[in-house]
Amino acid sequence: MKPFFLFYAALFLVLTSCQNQENKFDKTKPNILFLLADDLGYGELGCYGQEIIKTPSLDSLAGRGMQFTDFYAGNCVCSPSRAVLMTGISSTFNTIRGNSGSFSGDRWMRVTLKKSEMTLGEMMKTAGYQTAFIGKWHLDDPNDVSTWAYNRGFDFAVQEQWSSRFGGINYDEELHWINGKQDSVYYNWEDWECKDEFRTELAFDYLDKIDQKKPFFLFMSYRAPHGHERQIGNKDIYADRGWPANERLHAAKITLLDKQIGRLLEKLEEMGEMENTLVFFTSDNGPHHEGHNHEFFNSNRELHGFKRDLYEGGIRVPMMAVWKGKIIPGTTTNHISGFQDILPTLAEIAGIEVPAQTNGISILPVLEGKEQAKHKSLNWEFQLDGWGRIMPDGGFRQSARIDNWKGVRYGLSHEIELYNLATDISETNNVAKDNPEMVQRMKELFEKNRSETPGFPYGGAVQNYKAKDKNTLK
Numbered sequence: 001m002k003p004f005f006l007f008y009a010a011l012f013l014v015l016t017s018c019q020n021q022e023n024k025f026d027k028t029k030p031n032i033l034f035l036l037a038d039d040l041g042y043g044e045l046g047c048y049g050q051e052i053i054k055t056p057s058l059d060s061l062a063g064r065g066m067q068f069t070d071f072y073a074g075n076c077v078c079s080p081s082r083a084v085l086m087t088g089i090s091s092t093f094n095t096i097r098g099n100s101g102s103f104s105g106d107r108w109m110r111v112t113l114k115k116s117e118m119t120l121g122e123m124m125k126t127a128g129y130q131t132a133f134i135g136k137w138h139l140d141d142p143n144d145v146s147t148w149a150y151n152r153g154f155d156f157a158v159q160e161q162w163s164s165r166f167g168g169i170n171y172d173e174e175l176h177w178i179n180g181k182q183d184s185v186y187y188n189w190e191d192w193e194c195k196d197e198f199r200t201e202l203a204f205d206y207l208d209k210i211d212q213k214k215p216f217f218l219f220m221s222y223r224a225p226h227g228h229e230r231q232i233g234n235k236d237i238y239a240d241r242g243w244p245a246n247e248r249l250h251a252a253k254i255t256l257l258d259k260q261i262g263r264l265l266e267k268l269e270e271m272g273e274m275e276n277t278l279v280f281f282t283s284d285n286g287p288h289h290e291g292h293n294h295e296f297f298n299s300n301r302e303l304h305g306f307k308r309d310l311y312e313g314g315i316r317v318p319m320m321a322v323w324k325g326k327i328i329p330g331t332t333t334n335h336i337s338g339f340q341d342i343l344p345t346l347a348e349i350a351g352i353e354v355p356a357q358t359n360g361i362s363i364l365p366v367l368e369g370k371e372q373a374k375h376k377s378l379n380w381e382f383q384l385d386g387w388g389r390i391m392p393d394g395g396f397r398q399s400a401r402i403d404n405w406k407g408v409r410y411g412l413s414h415e416i417e418l419y420n421l422a423t424d425i426s427e428t429n430n431v432a433k434d435n436p437e438m439v440q441r442m443k444e445l446f447e448k449n450r451s452e453t454p455g456f457p458y459g460g461a462v463q464n465y466k467a468k469d470k471n472t473l474k
Helices: 002-028 056-063 078-087 120-126 195-207 245-271 339-350 436-448
Strands: 031-037 066-068 101-103 107-109 130-135 156-160 175-178 183-186 216-221 277-283 319-322 331-333 378-383 396-402 405-410 417-420
Touching (some): 056 245, 056 319, 078 120, 078 339, 120 130, 120 216, 130 195, 156 195, 195 216, 195 245, 245 277, 378 436, 396 436, 405 436
Parallel strands (some): 031 277, 066 331, 130 156, 130 216
Antiparallel strands (some): 066 319, 101 107, 156 175, 175 183, 277 319, 378 396, 396 405, 405 417
């Protein structure tokens, strides 16, 4: 019997070894936690120079990893910015270049991602990840569930739906749909400190049910400090400050977002998952000016512009990454990068081929402190929508960055402005007349480094669109 015992013992050891190797292989792929704020300015975190609004959790997170000083959102408002993030396709080649596109002259409609465009969720799912999305999607047709997050690569998805002004069903914005329309849950602001607490609890429920043998990709699309959350349950935060009520609300939303992120990170620590989790935090565009004065808390520090601007204030955003054992704590990089670089970065981390659709560059080398490839240029194209707004110059805006040179043009009838960010980060000194060759390079980028896409014609939508009122967004 002894030889048989030795044989089965050896066989057991081999099988156990194979199983352990398989589990170890899975665990060598890190979990990915992507945290996205909504309309958070470059200067609204303590680690980025904010002196009034308290953000201890994010400040601590920054100290545990790497901060980016020259990181850019995909665009200057939510839909086109998130489209860049989800597909790895930069602004001037992306399907979505505004919150809505112009069709048939004066008809404005939400534009969706193409089914042929792979999303982060779809890519990570093919890499063997459990995928989840919670929060604001804003890349869909409200009336076509196949375009919602659940059907674009996320195994578990909870999203709100804004549709009333797009001619769709007028769902309540506080109703959050689960896995398409399989179920729903309602957010009542009086029951929670803020909507981000509600969404964090949804994340806890998801994490309690994951398969801990497989890595997860959790995309948290938070609400703060977007202007549309006009009520929060916590009335105490900053109540003793003599600020206008709208500014107390704005600051409270940021501090409460910080608190919820801290809770989520603590949850992962308790689960033993933080040891093998790569965390990203950033914002979808610059600070809003909707019921809040972006200068009150110096939300952009010295940057010029805000949400809907293609000046630095509208597109340069905070970005940090933490990955224990891979990213050196307390480091800072001035590498110029943006949303289109996230998809190829995650592909490389997940050990899969980078999708051909992306024109981003993986920033994994910079995260690991290695030599990093650079973009020859970054450029953006944006279309203001015509919902109740006068459309100056068709609402069409362009900008580009080449090294430290920044070009901006609002409308084809305007001259290109040129700024040297190395000496003029506030974009106050237009040096176009002194640098005609660089202006010409910017012009060529604006005209040639792009593609056509329905709803967003070059030069802007219908110039003579009759707005419902005389509110002009600048």
